[in-house]
Amino acid sequence: MKRTLFYITTFMIVSLSLVPFLWFVNTSLKTPLEVTSIPPVFIPSGALSSYVSAIEGYDLLHFVRNSLIVAGVTTIITILISIITGYSLARLRLKYKGLIMGSLLVVSMFPQISIAGPVWRILQDLGWLNSYQGLIIPYVTLTLPLGVWILASFFKDLPPELEASARIDGCSHFQTLFRIMVPLAAPGVFTAAILVFIYAWNEFFFALLIMTQQDFQTLPVGIALFQGQYTMPWGEIAAASTVSTVPLVLMVFVFQKRIISGLTAGAVKG
């Protein structure tokens, strides 16, 4: 009895998690007529026509390219900075660590609107609206807290003897960090990279403000602003949505454990 209840609950949770999204994927495979039919068509026959139309009519691939550039560069910069910052905060004898970690936490909790106007003005003065760096810089700022927290918690768990013996063997601080510590913290680096990439890939608010020209818009902005001439192009929206989500879903299935450990890093330990 109890076991049955448990399996029913599990089944419910899993289907509620998956069905709405699968329905959208299903929609992306329909013909325009099937998308709006009542009762709904459950087995689509449009094949990839919505995808072709999204690529040809809405320039889907160029949104994908912009997203890859912005999310990729953001990830690289954030991770490099997070490595040195996280190492310093986790392993070196510094003052005001609590204050620094706390300030970072506050930054990660800012509602974007509280800095949106000024960030927009600064970028305008620099001439960086509608440029990749114009979006990458705010993204790096907003993902640094996440990266630093995850890496600091990974560095903290490494045994202190390693560092000491590297130092005795004559390694400089920098050599110790990049030859000994970073390889050991590789799982943490990887976890942080996945989460930062997902954040930058999914972000919408700043992308909407900063990228007002279609040439530079990322996937979320494209998907939010898709407009048909007379009707909503649901098939194309669903196709673009699938394209932007499937890579992330694959990541989740492959790296499930790492993502969970990263999301909870620092939050509950202590």
Add this chain to the structure above:
Amino acid sequence: MRLSILARERIFGASLLIPCFIFVAAFAFYPIVYSLSLSFHKIILGLPSLGQPFIGFDNYRELLQDRIALHSLVNTLIFVFATTFFEILFGLIIALVINKYFMGRGLARAAILVPWAVPTVVSSQMWRFIFNDKYGLLNYIFFGSDTSAYTAWLAHPSTAFAAIVVADVWKTSSFAGLLILAGLQLIPDELYEAAKIDGASSWQQFKKITLPLIKPAMLIALLFRTMDAFRVFDLVFVMTQGGPADSTNVLQFYGYKKIFAEGLMGYGSTISVLVFLITFIISLIYIRTIGVKLFQEKG
């Protein structure tokens, strides 16, 4: 000049913090101060000839009279309470389920994480489609092929509001679940074994062992979700544009509209400052209640 080992370590450590400091100072802290200063000026983006006259607290006086702003604040608060309540509730159920060992647990965990990975814009469009008045799945589930009964969910104030709550709860319950799960995993099995020997029922075990011990994790989930719900924007932008009749207008969306759609940089900034103050106070409470222990681990 010879420096002690400790001094050299401190200099090295501090220099490693510089890049992070530059980003955060220039693009997070400075903008906060800048917002505050903008809020004391009259700045209209479309009318640069006006200049930027200093007008003291005029914008704030206007804010107090602004009924839509008040309405957005109330909406935001209701949204925060409603979504966090359901997310913690479902999060707890999810955590209890995926903490048990069963066949295919890894797959179930990954499946539960899917909504978290879906970009918010995508989930917003997805729910907008499901709630569609003419061919949405929800209407079909409720009314079958009886199209005369089909409801325009997003066109009525209360159902539109419920719709954005549903979309948010769907997307983020799993995140709350993960945080609570991390707390569950810290509970040693021995406690349950001892309770069983003493004849405690599962409900008693849950009430006397599980709940008290996952309280810190639940508190963290609660506060993370609260802060996140305060900045709801994507859902509103895509699903309702704040309508109908401002019923789903929230602070972040209202601020965005004032600053970027209407070009009222000065007045809009008062909303930025207000939102910042509210969330700053909440995050301070967070750091005081649970964060302190984390920072003091290593001196």
